[in-house]
Amino acid sequence: MEDPGGATASRQQQGEAEQPVRSRWTPKPEQILILETIFNSGMVNPPKDETVRIRKLLEKFGSVADANVFYWFQNRRSRSRRRQRQVQATLSAAEQTPRGGSGIQYDHTFAPNSLSYSMVNSGSSSSSFGLEGNCSHNSGCGVGFSGYPGLMQEFEQNPVFCETEAPNSQIQSQMMTVFMNGVATEVGRGPLDIKSMFGGDFVVYHSSGLAVEMNEYGILLQGLQHGESYFLVPRLP
Amino acid sequence: MEDPGGATASRQQQGEAEQPVRSRWTPKPEQILILETIFNSGMVNPPKDETVRIRKLLEKFGSVADANVFYWFQNRRSRSRRRQRQVQATLSAAEQTPRGGSGIQYDHTFAPNSLSYSMVNSGSSSSSFGLEGNCSHNSGCGVGFSGYPGLMQEFEQNPVFCETEAPNSQIQSQMMTVFMNGVATEVGRGPLDIKSMFGGDFVVYHSSGLAVEMNEYGILLQGLQHGESYFLVPRLP
DNA sequence: GAGATATGAATGAACG
DNA sequence: CGTTCATTCATATCTC
Numbered sequence: 266m267e268d269p270g271g272a273t274a275s276r277q278q279q280g281e282a283e284q285p286v287r288s289r290w291t292p293k294p295e296q297i298l299i300l301e302t303i304f305n306s307g308m309v310n311p312p313k314d315e316t317v318r319i320r321k322l323l324e325k326f327g328s329v330a331d332a333n334v335f336y337w338f339q340n341r342r343s344r345s346r347r348r349q350r351q352v353q354a355t356l357s358a359a360e361q362t363p364r365g366g367s368g369i370q371y372d373h374t375f376a377p378n379s380l381s382y383s384m385v386n387s388g389s390s391s392s393s394f395g396l397e398g399n400c401s402h403n404s405g406c407g408v409g410f411s412g413y414p415g416l417m418q419e420f421e422q423n424p425v426f427c428e429t430e431a432p433n434s435q436i437q438s439q440m441m442t443v444f445m446n447g448v449a450t451e452v453g454r455g456p457l458d459i460k461s462m463f464g465g466d467f468v469v470y471h472s473s474g475l476a477v478e479m480n481e482y483g484i485l486l487q488g489l490q491h492g493e494s495y496f497l498v499p500r501l502p
Numbered sequence: 503m504e505d506p507g508g509a510t511a512s513r514q515q516q517g518e519a520e521q522p523v524r525s526r527w528t529p530k531p532e533q534i535l536i537l538e539t540i541f542n543s544g545m546v547n548p549p550k551d552e553t554v555r556i557r558k559l560l561e562k563f564g565s566v567a568d569a570n571v572f573y574w575f576q577n578r579r580s581r582s583r584r585r586q587r588q589v590q591a592t593l594s595a596a597e598q599t600p601r602g603g604s605g606i607q608y609d610h611t612f613a614p615n616s617l618s619y620s621m622v623n624s625g626s627s628s629s630s631f632g633l634e635g636n637c638s639h640n641s642g643c644g645v646g647f648s649g650y651p652g653l654m655q656e657f658e659q660n661p662v663f664c665e666t667e668a669p670n671s672q673i674q675s676q677m678m679t680v681f682m683n684g685v686a687t688e689v690g691r692g693p694l695d696i697k698s699m700f701g702g703d704f705v706v707y708h709s710s711g712l713a714v715e716m717n718e719y720g721i722l723l724q725g726l727q728h729g730e731s732y733f734l735v736p737r738l739p
Numbered sequence: 740g741a742g743a744t745a746t747g748a749a750t751g752a753a754c755g
Numbered sequence: 756c757g758t759t760c761a762t763t764c765a766t767a768t769c770t771c
Binding site for chain 3: 525526527528529569570573574576577581
């Protein structure tokens, strides 16, 4: 699947006045959450039929086309990959220059994921939208959230990411305490090898419900936040 | 023939300030026009020798490699086919939900072709580039535009596509007036079966010189624009 | 409201 | 040929 038509088709039926101008799809915070959750649950490249399923899901929160979903995943994959490369490069460069003058560049876009901002700004009206059960008002229904772990969670707490971003851009190697599934755990700052630490493939969620981005080797590249609560959820097979 | 070498080889020797290095070929508007015209004239999969011919044509407007031409046609075919499928799917889905809430998705990318934007932006300097006759300044000449109907046209008028896009995303079924080869003609909005209407295989050109995309059944999927002028040109045998 | 950033869309290149 | 990746274009959004 590559360049599905109907990309810019979705007309904004925003709650606001329809601008006559054609514009691109602007996903709602709820839609982004769903997409992020699916992506972080391991389905990074949904096949066509799954894309349709996802689109139908998203349509509960606003007009979307299959193509939008396709592009979203394509861009998400691409940019995630690029970020990882960038991190690796940065880390490598860091070794080359153990403690240079101008220091290492820490890209602020490496926040847990790009959702946090939207979540904060999204009007919290009708938060905790009751996902799951009620698809009573849809003909071609049957599109529950089943199959996407994490989608049933509530997301009412304020995300603590981003704004409390690492105050220092240097790579620190001290230890800090976080709560993993409720258990206080000492972890080092910086990239964490979740796969090795817990012996398996897991998705790491912050207590806000937002997944922490992880690379293909099961490593959390931007690390965790001291004192925060995280949850390990087995990754889809 | 699949992975012709020397694809990224063509370095731009643009007439303008040379950008540092651009890895991939960026076809000039004139080149796109030529390619689109050839494609829409029915030659959607040129054999190797024809590809070479085309490349020589394009080289009048900038550095190109055979591979670029090959890839262009391959992508063009692929994406054209995909768009058609998507349109069909959308139309089918529309029948399932005659008048739902969120309405049907109409893709603006189905404008006559993706050139319109480039054409507008392309400096009109030396427009109506004298195609055809003068191959006086080329050694391995003999590559006229003969054989590609529509390539001799002038293309100085402003394209009226895109910006005057269908203001409403719904499929309308009223009639409208267009000029076909100078003759005022009433046609319905929406897909037009050119083959049936005119009893033969034709390529439909907008007066700007841009061909209107047509599927393999001779149907214009995105319809025409009220009041505009179009020309029917017999398709290559 | 201009510049910087984030991200949806498009497309050349390439893979399987 | 269908699919995927890398890069680029265009625009929505945020920031100051």
